[in-house]
Amino acid sequence: MKxxxxxxxxxxxxxxxxxxDVEKVREAVxxxxxxxxxxxxxxxxxxxxxxxxxxDIKENNLDALVVASCSPKLHLYTFRNVAERAGINQYNYIQxxxxxxxxxxxxxxxxxxxxxxxxxxxxxxxxxxxxEALEKITISSYNVxxxxxxxxxxxxxxxxxxxxxTDVYLIEKDHFVGGRPTQMEELFQSKQTGKEITERLFTEIxxxxxxxxxxxxxxxxxxGNIGNFHAKxxxxxxxxxxxxxxxxxxxxxxxxxxxxxxxxxxxxxxxKTIYKNYDKALPDIPVIDKDSFNPDDEFLETxxxxxxxxxxxxxxxxxxxxxxxxxxxxxxxxxxxxxxxENFENVITLHQLKRIIELNDNEKLIYNSKEIKRIVxxxxxxxxxxxxxxxxxxxxxxxxxxxxSIIIKKEYKDIRCCHIYRxxxxxxxxxxxYNEARDQKDMFxxxxxxxxxxIEKEGDNIIVKIKDVLLExxxxxxxxxxxxLVTGMIPRKDTPALANIVKxxxxxxxxxxxxxxxxxxxxTVIDGVFIAxxxxxxxxxxxxxxxxxxxxxxxxSIISSGEIKLEPIIATINKDxxxxxxxxxxxxxxxxxxxxxxxxxxxxxxxxxxxxxxGMCLPVCPVDAIEITGYSNSEIESMIDAINKEIKIESxxxxxxxxxxxxxxxxxxxxxxxxxxxxxxxxxxxxxxxEDTNLSSPVITYHIMTMVKYGYxxxxxxxxxxxxxxxxxxx
Amino acid sequence: xxxxxxxxxxxxxxxxxxxxxxKCYNCGNCIGICPxxxxxxxRKIFRYALLGIxxxxxxxxxxxxxCLLCKRCxxxxxxxxxxxxxxxxxxxxINREEFKI
Numbered sequence: 001m002k003x004x005x006x007x008x009x010x011x012x013x014x015x016x017x018x019x020x021d022v023e024k025v026r027e028a029v030x031x032x033x034x035x036x037x038x039x040x041x042x043x044x045x046x047x048x049x050x051x052x053x054x055x056d057i058k059e060n061n062l063d064a065l066v067v068a069s070c071s072p073k074l075h076l077y078t079f080r081n082v083a084e085r086a087g088i089n090q091y092n093y094i095q096x097x098x099x100x101x102x103x104x105x106x107x108x109x110x111x112x113x114x115x116x117x118x119x120x121x122x123x124x125x126x127x128x129x130x131x132e133a134l135e136k137i138t139i140s141s142y143n144v145x146x147x148x149x150x151x152x153x154x155x156x157x158x159x160x161x162x163x164x165x166t167d168v169y170l171i172e173k174d175h176f177v178g179g180r181p182t183q184m185e186e187l188f189q190s191k192q193t194g195k196e197i198t199e200r201l202f203t204e205i206x207x208x209x210x211x212x213x214x215x216x217x218x219x220x221x222x223x224g225n226i227g228n229f230h231a232k233x234x235x236x237x238x239x240x241x242x243x244x245x246x247x248x249x250x251x252x253x254x255x256x257x258x259x260x261x262x263x264x265x266x267x268x269x270x271x272k273t274i275y276k277n278y279d280k281a282l283p284d285i286p287v288i289d290k291d292s293f294n295p296d297d298e299f300l301e302t303x304x305x306x307x308x309x310x311x312x313x314x315x316x317x318x319x320x321x322x323x324x325x326x327x328x329x330x331x332x333x334x335x336x337x338x339x340x341x342e343n344f345e346n347v348i349t350l351h352q353l354k355r356i357i358e359l360n361d362n363e364k365l366i367y368n369s370k371e372i373k374r375i376v377x378x379x380x381x382x383x384x385x386x387x388x389x390x391x392x393x394x395x396x397x398x399x400x401x402x403x404x405s406i407i408i409k410k411e412y413k414d415i416r417c418c419h420i421y422r423x424x425x426x427x428x429x430x431x432x433x434y435n436e437a438r439d440q441k442d443m444f445x446x447x448x449x450x451x452x453x454x455i456e457k458e459g460d461n462i463i464v465k466i467k468d469v470l471l472e473x474x475x476x477x478x479x480x481x482x483x484x485l486v487t488g489m490i491p492r493k494d495t496p497a498l499a500n501i502v503k504x505x506x507x508x509x510x511x512x513x514x515x516x517x518x519x520x521x522x523x524t525v526i527d528g529v530f531i532a533x534x535x536x537x538x539x540x541x542x543x544x545x546x547x548x549x550x551x552x553x554x555x556x557s558i559i560s561s562g563e564i565k566l567e568p569i570i571a572t573i574n575k576d577x578x579x580x581x582x583x584x585x586x587x588x589x590x591x592x593x594x595x596x597x598x599x600x601x602x603x604x605x606x607x608x609x610x611x612x613x614x615g616m617c618l619p620v621c622p623v624d625a626i627e628i629t630g631y632s633n634s635e636i637e638s639m640i641d642a643i644n645k646e647i648k649i650e651s652x653x654x655x656x657x658x659x660x661x662x663x664x665x666x667x668x669x670x671x672x673x674x675x676x677x678x679x680x681x682x683x684x685x686x687x688x689x690x691e692d693t694n695l696s697s698p699v700i701t702y703h704i705m706t707m708v709k710y711g712y713x714x715x716x717x718x719x720x721x722x723x724x725x726x727x728x729x730x731x
Numbered sequence: 732x733x734x735x736x737x738x739x740x741x742x743x744x745x746x747x748x749x750x751x752x753x754k755c756y757n758c759g760n761c762i763g764i765c766p767x768x769x770x771x772x773x774r775k776i777f778r779y780a781l782l783g784i785x786x787x788x789x790x791x792x793x794x795x796x797x798c799l800l801c802k803r804c805x806x807x808x809x810x811x812x813x814x815x816x817x818x819x820x821x822x823x824x825i826n827r828e829e830f831k832i
Contacts, residue, residue: 374738416738438753441745443736443781465733470757470778475733 002064004036010044010069019103020117028118057086068096089133096124119643126642136565141227144320151179153533153548154326155201160552162210171217176281225609226528237311239288244306321559327535332382332487340455347483376480379421383488394488394538401486418443489538522551570611577625578603584617683728740783752777761804
């Protein structure tokens with residue numbers, strides 16, 4: 001029980017003291033049990049005030065602190081810090097929210113605000129009396145990170161973490177690293193191809209012993225908590241014997257006759273069943289697609305030093321302190337018939353076009369053995385669907401489409417590109433690309449979402465019909481050789497399954513969700529699980545790398561010291577009372593409760609690293625065996641009692657506000673009554689009211705606006721000339 | 732009645748040396764300031780020229796030949812479109828293609 005409590009009431013420079021009479025509050029609480037000192041200050045958060053508090057605490061040997069000021073979201077840590085510096089445990093400090101929850105909320109009733117303020121401060125004092133000194137919970141942590149996904153984000157984060165001294169397990173589901181950028185060829189602005197960037201990152205990874213890369217690896221399960229995760233990873237075999245003879249395997253690949261659809265090239269060509277995604281794919285070891293690989297015995301016998309079809313899946317158990325998800329995105333696949341996709345063979349997607357340009361080795365651009373001279377790009381396919389599922393803008397596609405058209409023009413001079421777009425979003429430095437495309441005589445057509453372009457077949461040709469905004473909706477027809485649908489990013493198909501394994505939340509857009517989009521963009525609500533890159537939402541490569549570096553720094557700052565400090569406000573279970581019914585385990589959002597044995601019976605146990613003190617378990621416990629540290633029954637009950645206690649204020653007069661003129665604004669001024677009087681009979685315009693009340697029309701306008709805002713009057717209709725509004729009393 | 736884009740016409744006009752028409756963003760400053768009050772010039776006519784719609788260009792020949800080439804519109808153009816030069820090129824185009832001069 002605390003007996004020497006210091007209470008400080010903040011005026012907040014008038015924000016609080018204009019409505020709450022801080023002196024009356026001080027008077028009312030100074031004799032509360034345990035209070036040794038009560039003061040009010042202009043700004044409790046000011047440096048001088050903090051110093052005064054520390055001096056007071058030391059001088060009077062105070063053992064607990066209450067500051068009645070603003071929301072704890074703003075200054076909880078400020079004053080916890082003050083308490084620490086003065087030698088009080090930070091959990092013997094309570095913040096009372098006198099601003100957001102009292103003065104600002106009750107500007108119209110200063111007297112009642114004062115009464116409420118007294119109740120709130122008393123409750124704070126009652127709670128702090130029973131408060132206990134707590135220490136942060138310390139748990140040990142592995143200085144190791146498991147990164148899921150070896151695309152550009154994952155690889156860049158791995159390099160950064162390794163350089164900072166953290167060990168990295170880098171897990172890639174595919175057999176080759178690099179992810180989507182390897183399919184994209186030349187990229188704006190670096191002019192490097194995605195493959196070059198991948199190669200560069202891969203070379204850096206190979207230089208670092210701290211990074212262990214696993215390809216063909218999939219996360220099976222994840223247990224544990226921040227500092228101590230156990231990941232079970234399944235590794236698919238390549239069926240190639242390590243240390244194989246490169247020449248011989250090359251020969252085998254040439255001889256191999258089985259072919260399947262090449263997913264890396266979006267089904268445009270076929271690939272062999274012993275394959276690499278592309279020629280220089282990394283790591284530089286081919287893979288055998290065992291399901292479609294049907295060699296004869298002679299083939300197997302000839303190449304038995306290279307190929308071993310009996311290789312088995314391996315399971316690895318990896319221990320790490322944190323998990324970083326860099327799983328990336330999928331490309332939107334248009335529905336059959338969407339802008340003629342799959343109905344007409346010359347309707348393709350942007351990523352297919354990129355592969356066609358890459359695979360084409362003629363002087364002219366050939367597709368379906370026909371020369372391409374005119375290309376139409378249709379933008380926002382699968383993005384910004386107000387009625388569909390993907391409401392977001394995919395960010396990269398406008399740039400990617402325009403950039404492709406520039407590359408095409410450089411390579412094949414005769415091709416003309418037409419862009420049919422909803423809004424051109426080549427933001428930031430990419431704007432120069434738009435100018436470049438315009439200067440090379442690309443044609444631009446804007447369309448509204450309600451009137452999308454129509455793709456039809458006329459003989460052998462495809463016709464694109466657009467309502468041209470610049471010609472006031474006049475329909476324009478265009479005959480292209482190729483229609484390219486500029487498709488956006490969608491969440492990966494396996495995102496829900498992965499989210500289930502790591503317990504990370506998925507947002508409404510089905511991408512992984514961060515804690516706070518602006519202030520905590522790489523953390524998830526699960527401690528120790530971080531997200532980076534486009535698994536969080538559409539991003540270009542620059543933005544993905546930004547987020548992966550941010551995540552690296554964040555992870556390193558948490559796990560590198562080998563121990564993690566956690567908030568001590570968690571659930572505790574009374575082992576003797578608990579009779580294990582399992583109700584608490586059902587409601588816990590963090591899976592922090594497990595069943596254990598104690599004295600021959602089953603009881604619930606709280607994992608201190610997972611528990612967030614959410615308190616869901618508390619009300620469902622039928623035997624009242626759970627308590628949240630810092631929010632015990634006795635503390636809460638004492639707060640309720642304190643609020644209920646009768647409040648005596650000597651004078652019932654209005655409190656003294658600081659600024660007289662401001663005070664007038666709080667009441668309905670005389671002018672308002674005049675206006676209401678004038679509007680009693682019929683609706684009137686501002687100038688008519690001004691005439692009635694003998695006031696200038698600017699004054700009337702000002703008050704009318706305020707009265708409309710507060711719901712006293714309503715605008716009705718405009719006059720015949722559409723020049724001004726009439727107003728009437730609200731019914 | 733929908734208009735069909737004609738790439739041959741586009742190529743012809745481009746070959747005559749038209750430039751900067753695509754920079755027009757339809758603000759209408761040119762029309763506001765025109766001493767001849769030509770209300771189709773130049774934003775709509777340039778759009779037709781860019782899309783290679785021959786009939787529409789010829790339809791507006793009165794307008795195109797009424798222009799004084801005073802360049803007041805050019806001075807007020809926020810997008811720096813060389814309006815007078817392009818009008819001259821369109822006259823050349825009409826003379827050659829329509830009047831066969």
